[in-house]
Amino acid sequence: MVGQHSVILMVVLPLLAAPVTALLPGGRSSWAIVMTVMALCLIMSLGILGDVISGSLIHYELGGWAPPWGIAYEIDGLNALMAVIISIVGTLVAIYAWYSVPADIPENKQPLFYAAYLLCFLGLLGMSMTGDIFNVFVFLEISSLATYALVGMGRNRQALTASFQYLILGTIGATFFLIGIGLAYAATGSLNMADLAIRLSESTHVQTIHTAFGFIFIGMALKAAVFPLHQWLPRAYTYAPITVSAFLAGTSTKVAAYVIARMVFTVFTPEYSRQTLFNELLMVLGAIAVIHGAVRSIGQTSIKPLLAWSSLSQIGYFMIGIGLLSATGLMATMIHIFNHALIKTTLFMAAGILLYQTGSLRIASLSGMGRHMPLTFAAIIIAGLSLIGVPGTVGFISKWYLVLAAVEQQAWWIVAVLVLGSAMAIIYVWKLIETLYFQPTTEPHDTGHIERTPALIIPTWTLAIACIYLGLDTGISVGAAEAAVNSLGLLSRP
């Protein structure tokens, strides 16, 4: 029974667990529930990916109502891959939370924190699994509202303003997305993605469809922090508790990027984007994001904003991959989404260990700490090299596929942007490594106790090892992305 229903159970289990967690008196018992739910979801998502990777589709109708009237979950490789990414990050961050949540969140708020964490997790899962565009909006709201609460729990009081700014922009984004859905519904009379895809190509309401697409894209671009709609992201990531930063950096913008890809490839066909020159816009915005994010990242004096701006730069790569509108391009985006989830979560987790050890994340005050904290520092080096895209790490594979996709279409300027972006990544990663390792220790800190905490170092190193292993054994991530893209090809041309 579980096999057939695992698609919906992945969303329902966290939903059942969240209210229970909220009622529990203490943090530890809530943690146990979260951990169990995350582990179960991880197992189920791997099972689903295993089923889907062979090319079959999973179809699940909620409440027994057939689409296009009812909500249907239509799982192809793309959905399954996103679900796996979210579950992996969610599970590892949950392990990390054993130490980090008691350190950051007051005891009486911990159950609520875990409840919000579960809600955010299930919202993101729902967004990436559903085949109904309105359902995407509902889950977007669930995950966003939970995210605002999570960000606002940061230690620094500025977390509240960061969260509020995110709330305002996020709500505008969600509203735009909803208006877009409304217009698409007005033009076609359907909310089911597969059904929409057919009806949109037949519809004669050209103006309405253009407007719908514009609203949907802008709404999602705000959530994905696509340049120039990225203003909320650096502040939100900087002031959120480190647990939350690590989770969001690995999942939330990526799910929004996935939704954009889904809109471009499944709902509004690639031909539509080509006719409206939307793909050119995506590539230009992506290219600007790559450069702008990297430039700002180099200028940061603290680790968290440095990583946040670097994330913006990576979102640029996603957009370029989608904008190329080819199978290789989408494959590159999917691989990069997967890889970047590993890389950025590792970096935020390692940054968290530095923070708990020294009480500071200003780069200047951390000079020389790398020598005292070898485990943390090694994880930072591995993830940093992956971020640059050094061969032998996961980062190389996704950049390689991006370059391949660009060369396929003779888009040489994109190749130039990719090389430039990677070169700039070297600068900001080197800046971290140099201060952490090569400069003398300026401030006396206690050294090396906290990084041996299993709850912190195990998830960090699991991800760091994955960065290397999946960089050498490319079969897993590339295979999954290939299956994802293949299944999409089937879907978009029925």
Next chain:
Amino acid sequence: MKDNIILRIVAKMLIPLIILFALYVQFHGDYSPGGGFQAGIIFSSALILYRLIFGLEAGDKAIPRPVLKLIASLGVLLYTGTGVAALFMGGEFLNYSVLADTPVHGQHMGIILVELGVGFTVAATMLLIFDSFAGRPLTTQDAGIEKQHD
């Protein structure tokens, strides 16, 4: 405002009527406009009126905050629980048809249970939001922790 006799008497007369109307909207929601969300809002408006007239302490005495939290969570559990019950009885998630002997009967039962869950959660959450904005530190323990973090 509890010294104003007109407000007090009118509120005492109105509150039961508002609650009655909320229950009507709740339980007639499957036949007529209405349902859990609207009913929950109407229900909470009665209790918010009570808080406005008789003060927050009296409101808290009527339904203490931990109870509100419990109700808010139970509502969500009732909703998902109904869905999962359908799942265990052989249907899809939220497929009410399998809940009772005939599909029509099952659909009825399902929608009433789900809407009841929505009503619980909405009413309790509205009151929790009102209480939070009205700025009443709940217990001394909560108040102590707030102060520490300021």
